[in-house]
Amino acid sequence: MRQPIIAGNWKMNGSRASTKELLDGLMAGIDEVKTAEVAVCAPFVYLAEVRAQLSGTPIFWGAQNLSHEEKGAFTGEIAASMLLDFDCKYVIVGHSERRSLYGEDDNLVTKKYAVAHRSGLTPILCVGETLEEREKGVTEDVVARQINAVMNTLGASVLGEGVIAYEPVWAIGTGMTATPEQAQEVHAFIRRLIAEKDAHVSDNIRLQYGGSMNAGNAAELLAMEDIDGGLIGGASLKAEDFLSICRAAG
Numbered sequence: 001m002r003q004p005i006i007a008g009n010w011k012m013n014g015s016r017a018s019t020k021e022l023l024d025g026l027m028a029g030i031d032e033v034k035t036a037e038v039a040v041c042a043p044f045v046y047l048a049e050v051r052a053q054l055s056g057t058p059i060f061w062g063a064q065n066l067s068h069e070e071k072g073a074f075t076g077e078i079a080a081s082m083l084l085d086f087d088c089k090y091v092i093v094g095h096s097e098r099r100s101l102y103g104e105d106d107n108l109v110t111k112k113y114a115v116a117h118r119s120g121l122t123p124i125l126c127v128g129e130t131l132e133e134r135e136k137g138v139t140e141d142v143v144a145r146q147i148n149a150v151m152n153t154l155g156a157s158v159l160g161e162g163v164i165a166y167e168p169v170w171a172i173g174t175g176m177t178a179t180p181e182q183a184q185e186v187h188a189f190i191r192r193l194i195a196e197k198d199a200h201v202s203d204n205i206r207l208q209y210g211g212s213m214n215a216g217n218a219a220e221l222l223a224m225e226d227i228d229g230g231l232i233g234g235a236s237l238k239a240e241d242f243l244s245i246c247r248a249a250g
């Protein structure tokens with residue numbers, strides 16, 4: 001049985017005050033989440049506050065990005081070891097916003113995955129096609145390329161120690177959620193792709209859906225066989241909405 005995992009990706013939102021209020025709200029309701037694992041991926045500068053507030057609670061935390069270098073003269077970058085210093089469990093790698101706005105290609109994403117994994121963080125690898133790619137019928141090619149970059153370089157068992165988030169780019173922040181069937185189809189494809197290399201990893205790896213998941217549509221997405229959780233953007237910024245998604249996961 002794969003334990004469902006719901007993670008909030010706060011992106012570049014919030015303040016110290018709103019972070020505290022959001023975490024207070026999450027802690028007040030977390031006991032009603034029975035089986036799902038819950039995590040929040042905060043902006044770097046709030047990780048100290050997140051750690052202080054969430055230590056000793058069932059909620060895990062992580063970051064949204066990291067450097068592919070371990071340390072040194074890389075102005076403005078944040079190393080895996082620094083995230084571990086703040087007890088991060090997770091780090092998002094290869095989010096489509098990083099790929100499209102900051103030029104992160106499969107090669108760089110693979111290096112980031114490698115350094116995160118080697119350091120003991122659990123990477124959440126984001127993959128997904130643009131609307132243009134979906135309309136051209138190349139969704140599976142794109143997702144396979146993004147996953148194979150990591151799987152063929154680092155091996156299926158290393159991939160299996162992370163989480164994969166399928167986030168169709170056209171569904172992110174648009175309110176245009178993939179239908180449960182559309183999402184399930186790609187999740188099943190991802191599992192088949194991994195099964196070609198390692199059946200055990202394919203059975204056990206957790207696959208999240210991301211893209212306009214909210215309190216209203218989470219249950220039907222999470223009910224699909226190969227959808228093991230969600231990576232939530234906008235709806236993770238309101239405690240009640242995020243908790244409602246967590247409860248839908250179990």
Ligand code: 13P
Nearest residue numbers: 009172173211212233234
């Ligand atoms: P939204 O939930 O705001 O569409 O964002 C999804 C996402 O990008 C999570 O990483």
